[in-house]
């Protein structure tokens with residue numbers, strides 16, 4: 313365990329924002345805390361960074377955090393120094409620690425290479441793209457050998473394509489440098505793509521803390537399930553039609569089965585119990601709405617050949 317949060321609580325003007333937050337991050341682990349706007353993600357990050365004091369609870373580091381091994385937070389607007397070049401921005405932390413000029417130059421050169429910023433070394437932040445600014449911000453953080461890296465909304469200000477690329481870049485960098493990292497974001501797809509574990513922060517509490525697959529397919533609460541994406545509900549009476557196994561149905565004790573759009577397969581069947589009522593092409597998959605009696609189901613399929621008003625059957629596929 314590298315960082316342990318115990319019962320962290322915080323209120324602003326008697327309004328509770330965080331209540332009894334607890335989780336632990338391992339060395340070399342990348343954890344994302346996801347939650348809606350205003351959930352308290354930035355407040356939590358500031359508490360971990362020591363920039364804000366919690367009302368209750370503690371943040372415990374297994375290794376001493378020092379000036380030479382600090383907790384570094386990268387804010388969403390990057391806060392680069394506008395009057396400094398890329399090279400000066402990246403070297404800032406070393407200069408502040410009074411490192412020798414040659415040593416700073418060597419280390420900055422390494423970072424410029426690693427982060428593919430050598431061509432921009434003498435440019436100013438205003439001349440950079442959003443993606444380049446972000447690489448400068450992360451390079452500036454990494455150069456000081458942080459004990460822990462904290463990222464506040466790392467995908468804000470980036471366009472869609474750049475978001476996924478950035479998620480992959482953060483993951484590779486974090487692995488290469490081996491630094492425990494906590495990212496807070498409301499960008500779910502990117503958080504899923506890069507994280508070892510995800511904490512879902514809703515109503516002031518981390519309601520689930522587990523692998524991306526587990527929180528998505530086996531959400532701990534209905535609120536977690538809804539926050540992470542569409543959920544279909546299959547009523548017990550329809551279990552035979554959907555071919556739901558006894559192993560899945562048994563533990564539900566007669567309650568509906570929550571099913572992600574990926575948990576349902578469409579089968580062409582002129583006698584089928586469902587009918588396609590909507591079809592939307594979404595690039596690498598197609599979103600279908602299938603009506604069964606008075607219920608509708610949302611399904612993501614790789615097959616885009618089903619047609620609106622076609623009769624179909626549905627099958628439940630556990631993950």
Ligand SMILES: Nc1ncnc2c1ncn2[C@@H]1O[C@H](COP(=O)(O)OP(=O)(O)OP(=O)(O)O)[C@@H](O)[C@H]1O
Nearest residue numbers: 324325329347348349350351352353354355356498
């Ligand atoms: N210093 C402060 N004084 C008073 N209220 C605050 C302060 N900082 C945060 N808050 C309130 O605490 C709540 C959580 O804010 P926070 O910025 O942590 O949320 P967030 O999840 O990061 O939101 P976003 O995704 O929109 O950035 C908000 O209601 C905010 O208004």
